Amino acid sequence: MRMRLFFISAWSTLDPLYYLCTRLHYIEQTRENATIFRVRLTRYKGREVTLSDGTIIKKNDVLIKIHLHNVRLLKELQWFDNDLRKTMILYKKVKESLPHLALYIQQHENEKEIKGIIGITMLNKGCERLGFEPYTISSRTYKWFKQLALYPIYLLSTPKRPPKNRKTPSPKYLFMSKGSLLTKYGFHIK
Template identity: 35%
Template sequence: MNTSLLMLWRYWDEIYQRCTRLTYIEKGKNIFRVVPLRYRGEPLRTSDEQIIQDGDFILKIHIHNYYFASLCRGVQDELRVALLLRRHILQSLPKLAAFLEAMEEREKIKGIVGTTMLHKGVVPLGFSISDVPMNWFFRYKRWYLRLMLRLVHPDGKRRLQTWKQDMPLKRVYMSKEMLLARYGQNRQQTTGDTL
């Protein structure tokens, strides 16, 4: 991605962040931005058998695309981009857990939920995955994320032509209990999350 395009994206990202009420977990260091809201959609069963239902409070998670694009600047290898994303998600999850633990409304929050095309490899991190209904909102979101992929991915144009209309947009989600057990301050130390 060239410098001028990245600069324009930075300005757009600042406007987008203000309009969507997204909160930085740790600006410039964490790949997530979040907004607490009520979940709207079909029931989601997490891997630890918790249920997130329509109307439950959740922490909606967004990958900070501009931040990730700036990290990927100059990276041409597809595998390196994927590994970079996974590493930053893994590094960002403990701070996300700490953010949730510090929230005044933490008792109300049922879990974290996001929508993404970058869902490969997230199950071992504790996430569950489900399809999204392709209504007008998710069609728009898919268009937007396809544009982001074209800009960020070293081979984005070819990847989009390969996937065409079958670009898989998915929900990724995790219960609050799972997030805190795996990544919270009192988590058990594990050795399975190496990259």
């Protein structure tokens, strides 16, 4: 437990530097409705993907890349040993943040160009219920790089002693079209 707290503390110290280097920014929010997303505009570089609503995401399409505020989440979840409880809290926080993301896109100066949102995660169980569509990363090199980059988050978010037979999940793209996001989450901010 001490080692886990040490890493979370060190990460908290380095997070502002990471934030600056990645060109991320926060979605405007009120204190009561703090979102767990940090975002940036990006051009998609993967293979062509057709989403369930017919939206086709092609190379160089403009997307909003979402990043979970992992340090904040890990601090909040560190006291829970139960994976199911952690998953439920994460699910709730993402669901509460999506209306803010919808509003952010609606008010963005490039709103007409934006085709959807994209994230990359190893923790993708239940993402379909939120409206995300998971897709395998086709580039082996990029998949390996993301697995390496996301592994510390995965380790810090798992129980103190994960079972030896537990397989490390592969990172996946999570997509949601702008139309799906606005239909499901637009104009619902409380």
